[in-house]
Amino acid sequence: MMMTAETILSFENLDVSFKTDEGMIKVLDGVSFKLEKGRTLGLVGESGSGKSVSTRCAVQLNARNIRIGAGSRIVLTEQDGTQTDVLSLKPNSRKIRDIRGGEIGMIFQEPMASFSPVYTIGNQMVEAIRLHRDASKKQARELAIEMLRKVGISSPEQRIDQYPGELSGGMRQRAMIALALSTNPNVLIADEPTTALDVTIQAQVLDLMRSLQQELEMSIIFITHDLGVVSQVAHDIAVMYLGKVVEYGSTKEVLKNPQHPYTQGLLKALPNVDHLEDRLSPVGGDIPSPLERPTGCPFHTRCPQAISGLCASSMPAPTQLTDKHEVSCHLLTQQEAAS
Amino acid sequence: MSTSEMTNETRKQQDAVKYYTASQWQLIWWRFRRHKAAMVGAIVLLTMIITGVFAEFFAPYGPTTRDSKQVYSAPQIPQFWDHNGFSLRPFVHGVTTKRDPVTLRLIAKPDPETRIYLEFFAHTGEDYDFFGLFKSDLRLFALDDPKAKIHLFGTDDLGRDVFSRVLYASRTSLSVGFIGVMLSFVLALVIGGIAGYYGGWTDYTIQRGTEIIRVIPIIPLYMGISAAFPPEWTNIQVYFAMTIIFGFLGWPTLARRIRGHLLSQRHEDYVLAAELSGASPYRVISKHMLPSFTSYIIVDLVISFPYIILSETALSFIGLGLRPPSVSWGILLQEGQNVRAIEQAPWLFIPAAFVVVAVLAFTILGDGLRDAADPYQVADK
């Protein structure tokens, strides 16, 4: 494992399944990654990759039919330096509720998921602040106004008394960020926060998140399927495919020098505004249904370079390319063995 | 090892193909089957319906057959075992009737020494007329001594067999429910369908009309209407009049649901796709919209059943619905409505258990059906 800066949230060997009518469905298979202090980690993946499930485990927000493997740990280093394995906490215990929304803030794709439509934005922010911080109603309200101003909402003194439904999509997204940040979290989990927004609004929100991070020195996990977005906001990237981290490293390394065939395929498949004429090169095949999870390396059913007899039967161990770049692929383990 | 793996693999594939080619009804059935409570509900209801429809066969006696020797006699439970030992054939003890010297009331007392055996598929000699289709005297069970009688649920003040009466009553009460639901369904389909498909002011007018009907308090209205039944009406006429009233008053809720389904479906992409394919409005409704909501409609029908059954029971209980000698659950309960019954013949309340069980079974069944009615919710995403 690579070690550089101080780790604030570390996911260790996360094994997660869901118990359904059709049987146990494995959604995460030994997922490990680390969020470092003051940095943004981009979690990239397509549907079924498990990118949302893994972060939801950190705040225990998953559905009740979830089954987490015995060896899985998610270690949170709090502001005062204490370390907690979040998974060992009881759901609905005092501690996990303190962490959720306190130490770890969350924003979602759909802002209406965070706001109740029947209370004003101010009411909800004041409640959240007072739940996690020692503040009088008046102080909390002032803090809320301050946060709304910080996220670029004009005339926050008036906006704070509006209902979520009265704000436009972009404004709601800003208000949600303000709500998440108002409790002064150490870690922010942003789950596709710009996917539902128009590009010009998305650009504004991305800009805002970047400047807020610098100002507040927050650590952010940014979940997205959009490689363009992630390359603009993330310091590090973990590329996930069917519940596995296949490539992990600094944004520059991963996007400029992708080593896993899946990452390479994704980047090639993207249409590019700067090259109009090229024919796209898709990653062949379909994403397998979670019910039919392939054995061995999950990507072998679509991999153009799959090694017959090997990739289908065994999962490659991660290969450390540089201290900031790790890839799980048999092509690399074989190269390593050869040299 | 490899062969077993192979067969395992092919079986898995066959399962998958079976799932992929499964129609909506198969998917609904597979999902419903997993709902244990609803399955139990369905089996209970099916039993009630079958025994009700074939009451002549399942009931040992007719609904009005009297047994003057056994008035208010307690339930007799078939036994395999008594102090005289074990018997493979179920039997009941004979009954001797004596008059109480003080109250002069007839008292039926089981005689533990006599055994009267049960006979299955017995020809009892008492003929019944099955819906005018055929005459027969074949019944599911009877006692092999033609002079003795078996009363599983005891008898009432006139010595009528409560068990037989309950079966006939189930037929009446369930059929009132069935006809009432069907009637309100037809009305709801037409009215809700028009409102939902045309929308606009048609919808508005129909909606307001529906609301007016919905705000009328039901019980006083039933009372008013049934009090207006001419007393010379026969029981058959009253029966049909009542089902028609239930039908006419039951449609608004259903019509709303149908309208809601139609409205929400009109905005589905696949309906637009059908329109853009050049399908006529008739084809869009019949081929694309109706199949997807029949399953919801069935759920709605099942759920609205208990209301009508309860209405019938309530009305007959307060004496405004069907009248004796007809038998329905409400009438049976009404007959239990006196001090003597409560004190000496609590078995006259067994019909109440049937009402409770039937309503409960319908509700649980409706619940299970509702969960299964949209098999694509989970399969989709």
Add this chain to the structure above:
Amino acid sequence: MSLAEQQESPRNEKLIEVEDLQLYFPIGKKGLFGGSEMFVKAVDSVSFDINRGETLGLVGESGSGKTTVGRALLRAYRPTGGEATFHTGDGPVNLITLEGKNLQKFRRHMQMIFQDPYASLNPRMTVRDIIAEPLEANNIEGLSKEQIDERVRETAALCKLNLEHLRRFPHAFSGGQRQRICIARALVGRPEFVVCDESVAALDVSIQAEIINLLQDLQKELNITFLFIAHDLSVVAHISDRVAVMYVGKIVEIGPTEEIFYRPRHPYTRALLSAVPRPDPDAEFEPERLTGEIPNPANLPQGCRFNTRCPMVTERCRMEEPDLRSFGEGHNVACHYAEQIVERFKA
């Protein structure tokens, strides 16, 4: 017309001409008793042509009216004004006045591929029945069941669907395969014109590329004309021959794809382009700051409708609504200062 002849048909032959297309949705009345009726101008006098065999990209943000334009042309909605002429092999047809049976019959010339491959397939019909619907709904050609089956199989094969899967139901398929079914349904009647409404937006990146390639191949093979509606500029850039940019019900810029993407002349187009994040960590992401949000189409600003957000707004923009002006090569821009923008962009 044989396939070879079709392919030789000149590229600038017009298939659809749209003139001043309007679609206003009523949103109730002002005042309690009647009074003037209020409208949302979802499409506000839009004019453009689509040439036979080309792909016209239509981009814009939510509320721009791009979806409404597509659906109005397909007559899912009835336009409230304007002209739209469809040049079929048998001469021009006025799309706006088609009604009832005539409209049902004409629908075989035009089709739509939807955004959501889950909602647009009836889960209760087999794939075969779904694909066959345009043929069976209005069997104009009088095909027998065998002929329809043959056509379905042929089209499914073109869309790279497994023929053994035709008797399956949609729930058996993933998003990408479902979208192939949608494409097969759209193309089974061999329409001349197909509206793709965000047809790849709901797909995963690795699948999206395959569907885009498929659409391009089918277009060549069957000589289809596409109106490709999307919010994703890179997809539109990739697939379109020409692009129209819409903003709150109006086209603000239209022209050949290269012109629009490399020499944009409208400040809104520029802002849109700069806001696309590129998957390149070295690329400087400096989106042009657009202040504010898209105006409410029920309550448009006076003058140019972009003036509330435009970085180079002047007094004139607040007073006078700009018309589309030609800048050669079919490049039309609705901005008073289009000339200056190109200068600025070069610098």
